[in-house]
Amino acid sequence: MTELIVFIVVGGLAVAFATLMLLSENAVHSALSLIVTMVCIAVLFLALNAPFLAMIQITVYAGAIMVLFLFVIMLLGAERLLPASPGEGKVRYRWFAPLALTLAMSLLIAAGVTIIQGQVSGADALGLNPIIRAVNLASTTQTLSVTANGVNVGEALASRKPSRFIEIAPGNYDISAALSDGSSFARSAALAAGTAYTVVAFGDGELAVIPEDLSTIAAERSARFALFNGTDETLSLVDRGSEFVADDDRIVIAEIAPGALSASITLAEGVGNWAVVLASAPDTVWFPLRDYEIVRDRSTTLIAVRERDALGSRRPLVLPLESEARPAFGSPRAIGYSLFTDFLLPFQLLAVLLLASMVGVIVLTHRETGKRMPTAANRRRVSRPLANVIAAQVGIESASARADAALPEPEPPQAVGK
Amino acid sequence: MVQTEAYLMLSMVLFVLGTMGVLLRRSAILVFMSVELMLNATNLALAAFARQWGSENGHMFAFFIITVAAAEVAVGLALIVAIFRTKRSINIDELHQLEG
Known part of the structure; x- marks a missing residue:
């Protein structure tokens, strides 16, 4: 209203x-x-x-x-507006006004009817395509390749290094992953529009498709966190305080069941002294996240798995997967982001155009002074006031000469752009 | 939420007012200002469509239009100044050396 x-x-x-x-x-x-x-x-x-x-x-x-x-x-x-020769300009195009009014009115009515009949407001907003990436937490020694319905999501991914997000059409996908030693993982997943997904390969042939919330973070100077539990024990994320002792534990994310993804929480920017603990033994640090920097406008999914190292033993690992949250619609951040990604070339062209127009303005308004050689006309212009001064000193009044001198002599028409 | 159509109608009205200014006014500066009004009306329509579709591309185009308008105004006003120097007038009815 x-x-x-x-x-x-x-x-x-x-x-x-x-x-x-x-x-x-x-x-x-x-x-x-x-x-x-x-x-x-x-x-x-x-x-x-x-x-x-x-x-x-x-x-x-x-x-x-x-x-x-x-x-x-x-x-x-x-x-x-003072016409140089009164009368002429007024009568020349008088018939034009009613014609222009009629044209304008008909344009207004036609466009108005089109706008109302077009029913723009009934249309839905454009849905964004889902984006997907993959990360290899299955093996520290081997690389991982991931495809979704044959589309390559990530190829030869080293351990812990997530691939870049790629855009993909929404729908159902059969996602398969293969390690370089030949062992393969498979899973089917439905990818919805407007969501980001991370495919995580971990454990013994397990594959998880984790949806990540990259929507705008409403709270100012805050970051979003979620915890994915890829182990077979219940985990919690606790804040141990700056001393990093079990006494001042404060639970940040409580008791995530095996294979589950926690609800996302929003935290103010700063430094977190966190530890992931087993719900059964909350005083023992399962994996420490000391001096973890919380960066604003970032969406982080903490992925807890047991990683198989070169010797074949399984060690706890919590990998923070960080991505930038989408900036608020129409905000300077959003405009700047698309300016430097999708619209970089038009932006550069615009800069060149502005430079060209600046040069053009200088050329248009620049009068050639100084460089001009003294011509006969120039000499006369200089000598006339001199003659007046002499005439005044001598005492001969020359009204016509003085009137001429007072008015700046109209310049001869010169080509624009010289 | 005000409907997109309402913004489009407002933008249309402003655009037509600008068109009438271009067609009817005789001062070159007024014609220029009317062109600016038309560009503004276009920007309004672009912003309305951007909100409608939930896409920032409309904002980008409006941003580009504003920048181009700044360049255009600088060159146009320089032209007007140059014409005024030679003709001592900016009445566009008197600028008919090309027999237009």
């Missing part, structure tokens, strides 16, 4: 001031009205979950561009 009121008030203001810009005789008033319209549009951007655009709108548009407009209007003294 509030958004509707804001929309009606601010939208109405925007239209009113745009009309005022159109009708105002004074160019300075027009520019000021346009500034109000732009600020109104910035407010609408805020209502549309586009805070970055709103700020850019105010600083670049309402600030820089409109200041440039006002500057040029004042510089040229063009507040009111």
